[in-house]
Amino acid sequence: MSLASSLKFPDFARKPGLRFISRRSGPFSGEVVLDRSRVYILPTKIGVLFGLLLIILLLGSVNYGKSMGYILVFLLAGMGNVAMFATWRNLAGLRLRAGGGSPVLCGEEAVFAVQLENRDQATRYSIAISQDGHEYDVVDLAPDSAGQIRFRKKAGKRGLLRAGRFRLYTEFPTGLFVAWTWIDLSMECVVYPRPAVRASRPVADLTVDGENDIQGGGLEEFAGLRKYQAGDSWRRVSWKAAARSDQLHTKEFAGGQPEMQWIEWNAIAASGVEARLSIMARMVMDAENDGRRYGLRMPGVEIPPALGGRHYRHCMKALALYGSS
Amino acid sequence: MLMAANPLTEKLAPVLLGIHLVALPLYPHLPLPVLLLTALFTVWAWLIIRGRLPQPGRLVMFVLAIAVVAVLIQSFGTILGQLPGSAMLLLLAFLKLFEMKAVRDIAIVIFMGFFLVASKFFYSQSALIAAHVIFVVVYLTSLLIVFSDRLGTTYFNQRMQKSFRMIMQAIPLMLILFVLFPRVPGTLWGLPRDAQSATSGLTDEMSPGTINRLVGSGEVAFRVRFDSEPPPRSLLYWRGLALSNYDGRTWRLENAPVYTQPFVVGGPDQASVYDYTVMLEPHDQHWLYTLESTVQYENRFVLTRELHMVAASRVTDVMDYSVSSDISARNNGLFEPERRKNLALPPGLNSRTIEFAENLYNASGRRAADYISAVLRHFSADRFFYTLTPPLLGENAMDDFLFDTRRGFCEHYSSAFVYLMRAAGIPSRVVIGYQGGTMHPFDDYMIVRQSDAHAWAEVWLDGEGWVRIDPTAAVAPDRIESGIESAGLERELLPNILVSDNALLQRARFMMDSFHDSWNRWVVGFNSKRQRELLGLLGFENISASNLVTWLVVLMTAAGSVIAWWVVKKEPVRNRDVVRIYYDKLCRKLERAGIRYRSNEGASEFIARVARVLPSKRRELAMITGDYERLRYGNDRDERRLRRYKRAVNRFRAR
Numbered sequence: 001m002s003l004a005s006s007l008k009f010p011d012f013a014r015k016p017g018l019r020f021i022s023r024r025s026g027p028f029s030g031e032v033v034l035d036r037s038r039v040y041i042l043p044t045k046i047g048v049l050f051g052l053l054l055i056i057l058l059l060g061s062v063n064y065g066k067s068m069g070y071i072l073v074f075l076l077a078g079m080g081n082v083a084m085f086a087t088w089r090n091l092a093g094l095r096l097r098a099g100g101g102s103p104v105l106c107g108e109e110a111v112f113a114v115q116l117e118n119r120d121q122a123t124r125y126s127i128a129i130s131q132d133g134h135e136y137d138v139v140d141l142a143p144d145s146a147g148q149i150r151f152r153k154k155a156g157k158r159g160l161l162r163a164g165r166f167r168l169y170t171e172f173p174t175g176l177f178v179a180w181t182w183i184d185l186s187m188e189c190v191v192y193p194r195p196a197v198r199a200s201r202p203v204a205d206l207t208v209d210g211e212n213d214i215q216g217g218g219l220e221e222f223a224g225l226r227k228y229q230a231g232d233s234w235r236r237v238s239w240k241a242a243a244r245s246d247q248l249h250t251k252e253f254a255g256g257q258p259e260m261q262w263i264e265w266n267a268i269a270a271s272g273v274e275a276r277l278s279i280m281a282r283m284v285m286d287a288e289n290d291g292r293r294y295g296l297r298m299p300g301v302e303i304p305p306a307l308g309g310r311h312y313r314h315c316m317k318a319l320a321l322y323g324s325s
Numbered sequence: 326m327l328m329a330a331n332p333l334t335e336k337l338a339p340v341l342l343g344i345h346l347v348a349l350p351l352y353p354h355l356p357l358p359v360l361l362l363t364a365l366f367t368v369w370a371w372l373i374i375r376g377r378l379p380q381p382g383r384l385v386m387f388v389l390a391i392a393v394v395a396v397l398i399q400s401f402g403t404i405l406g407q408l409p410g411s412a413m414l415l416l417l418a419f420l421k422l423f424e425m426k427a428v429r430d431i432a433i434v435i436f437m438g439f440f441l442v443a444s445k446f447f448y449s450q451s452a453l454i455a456a457h458v459i460f461v462v463v464y465l466t467s468l469l470i471v472f473s474d475r476l477g478t479t480y481f482n483q484r485m486q487k488s489f490r491m492i493m494q495a496i497p498l499m500l501i502l503f504v505l506f507p508r509v510p511g512t513l514w515g516l517p518r519d520a521q522s523a524t525s526g527l528t529d530e531m532s533p534g535t536i537n538r539l540v541g542s543g544e545v546a547f548r549v550r551f552d553s554e555p556p557p558r559s560l561l562y563w564r565g566l567a568l569s570n571y572d573g574r575t576w577r578l579e580n581a582p583v584y585t586q587p588f589v590v591g592g593p594d595q596a597s598v599y600d601y602t603v604m605l606e607p608h609d610q611h612w613l614y615t616l617e618s619t620v621q622y623e624n625r626f627v628l629t630r631e632l633h634m635v636a637a638s639r640v641t642d643v644m645d646y647s648v649s650s651d652i653s654a655r656n657n658g659l660f661e662p663e664r665r666k667n668l669a670l671p672p673g674l675n676s677r678t679i680e681f682a683e684n685l686y687n688a689s690g691r692r693a694a695d696y697i698s699a700v701l702r703h704f705s706a707d708r709f710f711y712t713l714t715p716p717l718l719g720e721n722a723m724d725d726f727l728f729d730t731r732r733g734f735c736e737h738y739s740s741a742f743v744y745l746m747r748a749a750g751i752p753s754r755v756v757i758g759y760q761g762g763t764m765h766p767f768d769d770y771m772i773v774r775q776s777d778a779h780a781w782a783e784v785w786l787d788g789e790g791w792v793r794i795d796p797t798a799a800v801a802p803d804r805i806e807s808g809i810e811s812a813g814l815e816r817e818l819l820p821n822i823l824v825s826d827n828a829l830l831q832r833a834r835f836m837m838d839s840f841h842d843s844w845n846r847w848v849v850g851f852n853s854k855r856q857r858e859l860l861g862l863l864g865f866e867n868i869s870a871s872n873l874v875t876w877l878v879v880l881m882t883a884a885g886s887v888i889a890w891w892v893v894k895k896e897p898v899r900n901r902d903v904v905r906i907y908y909d910k911l912c913r914k915l916e917r918a919g920i921r922y923r924s925n926e927g928a929s930e931f932i933a934r935v936a937r938v939l940p941s942k943r944r945e946l947a948m949i950t951g952d953y954e955r956l957r958y959g960n961d962r963d964e965r966r967l968r969r970y971k972r973a974v975n976r977f978r979a980r
Contacts, residue, residue, distance in 0.1 A: 029921075030921055045429075046429065046432045049432070049433075049436065050432075050436065053436050053439060053440075057439070057440075057443055059513060060443065062509055062513060063512045063513040063514055064446075064447070064512070065508075065510075065512075065642070065852075066443075066446045066447075066450060066642075067450060067503075067848050067849050067850070067851050068443075068446045068450040068454060068455060068458065068848075068849070069443055069446055070502075070503055070506065071455065071458065071499065071503060071848070072439070072442065072443055072446075072458055072462070074498065074499040074502040074503055074506070075458075075459070075462055075492065075495055075496070075499045076439065076462065076495075077495075077498065077499070077502065078492075078494070078495025078496065078497070078498035078499045078502075078888075079462065079466055079491055079492060079495040081495065081498060081885060081888060082491045082494045082495050082888060082892055083469075083491065085888065085889050085892035085893050086491065086892050088893065089892060089893045092893075125474055125475075125476070125478065125479065126473060126474055126475040126476060128475065138475045138476060139476075140476055140478050171473045172470075172473045172474060172475075173469070173470050173473055173474075173487060173491075174466065174469040174470060174472075174473055175432060175469055175472045175473035176469070
């Protein structure tokens with residue numbers, strides 16, 4: 001528990017700047033168990049106020065010579081002592097694992113999930129997560145169970161967004177103490193470039209067919225539903241399915257016009273890498289929504305034409321990570 | 326302010342209850358306006374909690390604050406002092422409840438609750454109050470749990486259990502601190518002026534009915550521990566006050582100037598000296614009760630010329646003191662002003678009494694000793710009665726009593742006796758206090774109750790000093806010899822503990838008294854002297870202050886570690902987790918082959934991933950995983966499946 005060391009160390013709630021904390025907090029891959037060396041504990045503001053209360057009660061007992069006063073103060077002091085250990089225990093022993101981080105578009109918020117596992121026979125209440133001083137989520141964990149706790153991070157630029165270090169903490173059971181830990185689980189997610197508003201050139205043979213609600217000519221057959229991806233066209237969403245379940249699904253179409261499109265780096269009339277990538281991203285999205293097979297050709301990357309969720313992710317990832325080592 | 330939108334207000338019902346639970350013992354002491362305001366606030370708070378009323382806005386809160394101060398000043402005349410302070414704390418707790426904005430505010434109210442609990446200690450520190458304190462601490466701690474339970478998933482029973490457990494774990498530390506914490510005598514900033522405690526007992530006046538009124542009370546006035554055998558009952562006169570001033574109805578104090586000293590001459594030998602310790606129940610007066618006559622006493626007290634033993638402040642808490650008394654000692658001093666004071670009679674009253682006194686004095690040859698005997702003989706003749714229900718007396722109280730009613734209690738007889746003495750020119754005064762006392766049947770102390778309250782007289786005889794004369798002994802000698810329950814008085818007016826013939830109940834009552842005595846000595850009256858006594862019992866003789874502090878720190882650390890271990894220890898993993906244990910075993914084996922389990926991937930993905938590395942193991946793994954899922958998430962435990970699963974995991978090789 002390293003109580004002595006943690007008591008000497010004041011609580012910088014935002015960024016842990018000290019090296020011995022940094023060393024213990026990761027980054028880790030795999031499972032992390034919150035053991036003694038990782039859980040810190042200090043009184044909260046209310047805890048300090050409680051301490052003040054005890055001092056006043058003690059002084060009062062001494063002044064008026066009331067034995068019951070002593071009993072009350074010492075009982076409360078004992079309770080505070082027990083509370084400290086109980087709060088520490090509420091967090092210590094918790095097992096953490098990285099959860100997924102779904103890819104997001106640049107400018108959106110990425111959601112990172114931390115998998116929690118409580119192997120104890122006691123419930124862990126009110127475990128909270130925060131980053132940079134902002135609290136995101138609070139969970140309870142039943143005995144011998146797993147759960148998930150999430151936090152969000154703004155995806156400012158394209159590329160790989162590292163979740164970084166987060167703070168897991170609890171004030172349960174009395175709110176007099178806060179036990180916390182800083183952990184980096186090496187979570188990251190891909191941030192796709194922000195798609196441009198319009199594609200750089202119109203696609204041939206585009207007609208809007210009011211009846212079939214399909215862009216592009218030719219016959220296409222309904223091939224099934226897939227899970228909704230960020231960027232999918234709303235026109236392709238199956239609202240009937242959405243009414244039935246709680247999730248959004250996009251209609252996929254197969255066959256039909258095997259119109260193919262190469263999305264080429266060189267063919268984009270735009271200045272700057274980011275602008276180009278932005279336009280290419282828009283083109284990928286449009287192609288995917290329209291059901292047109294598309295391939296990607298950029299310096300160092302060639303992805304043969306295909307269609308579908310996995311292909312979409314592959315292409316967008318290539319765009320996102322362009323230029324990074 | 327939105328009504329239903331504040332989820333905080335739903336959490337407030339237990340807090341509202343908590344305020345009342347805490348303040349309950351204070352209600353008997355609070356004046357009516359304060360109680361009415363409390364009731365009003367309770368109803369209002371309840372309506373807010375139910376969402377029927379909004380939380381009061383700034384303006385209303387301001388008005389309420391003014392109202393609170395107004396009510397306090399109207400009831401007490403001030404907001405300073407111990408009782409007004411407690412009342413203010415109580416009312417402010419309600420105001421805080423009204424203006425609750427953040428969950429943090431609940432903690433503030435809880436802390437106010439702890440202060441409120443403490444404020445009762447000025448009135449009582451009995452074992453009942455101690456039980457209340459423990460209950461309140463458990464309850465308020467459970468409120469802290471509410472406050473820190475962010476998702477609101479705990480429920481009342483759970484919280485109370487958890488809180489109770491925490492307090493039980495806190496008790497060892499509390500005991501260590503209580504026993505070892507140094508007790509410093511004296512005050513840091515002074516005592517409250519208006520702190521009162523349960524006041525029953527004698528005051529500094531006596532009139533017909535004063536002593537009478539106390540006879541029905543079985544309450545303990547004080548308890549005495551004698552160093553050796555106590556004196557016989559007929560000599561157990563516990564002096565309180567000597568009253569010299571009589572106005573025709575009431576006897577009052579008229580003390581000599583403060584700087585005067587008593588002049589006590591001891592008896593011929595040590596056999597008449599008794600050493601004892603008194604444990605006095607608080608009676609909110611300055612004087613203390615001692616056996617006549619005090620010869621040695623603690624120097625924190627003063628012995629006045631009238632042989633009153635007086636403390637520096639009113640006795641508002643259980644107090645113990647040690648005294649040496651010599652029952653043969655005499656108070657031998659009388660100045661001329663004192664003589665005049667103790668001969669004064671109210672003019673123009675009781676002419677028959679005065680005439681009777683003169684005649685009787687002459688008939689006794691004008692000799693004091695003979696006159697006294699004659700008066701006592703007059704009382705002991707059959708025509709005088711000792712009763713708890715005497716008729717009322719008129720303006721010439723003495724005449725009415727001596728010649729018409731002839732029925733009275735000890736206050737009548739002592740009063741009349743002193744009057745007769747003064748009428749004959751013998752300086753005399755009334756003494757009030759207690760007479761007698763019962764030895765506890767199975768504990769080693771004597772109990773003196775309010776029902777033992779008594780009034781007697783003392784006369785000044787030249788050459789002998791102040792001599793005690795008890796006229797009640799002439800009328801009802803059994804009262805003095807055997808106690809008030811044997812004096813032939815109306816039994817229904819006497820306290821139960823004296824007249825009950827239920828042996829079991831009596832034993833229970835005396836056991837309770839033993840408990841109260843122990844509580845007084847070891848808890849309430851636990852001062853530095855008692856602390857040294859206790860430590861001596863435990864084997865630590867003559868421990869210095871610094872050693873004490875060292876021991877305190879050492880024991881606290883030790884207790885702290887034990888508590889830490891107790892709170893923090895993990896419960897053993899139970900058997901139903903065996904499925905999990907084996908799956909972990911499997912994962913460890915795979916890790917050694919470089920395949921790490923990822924929790925965000927499904928079982929089929931996991932198997933596929935493993936199959937890429939260890940293709941030969943695909944089927945085996947699929948079987949194990951299938952069994953795992955059925956065992957873990959299925960409803961019934963299939964023993965055969967479990968065995969197959971365990972065996973498969975054991976046999977699995979990640980190569």
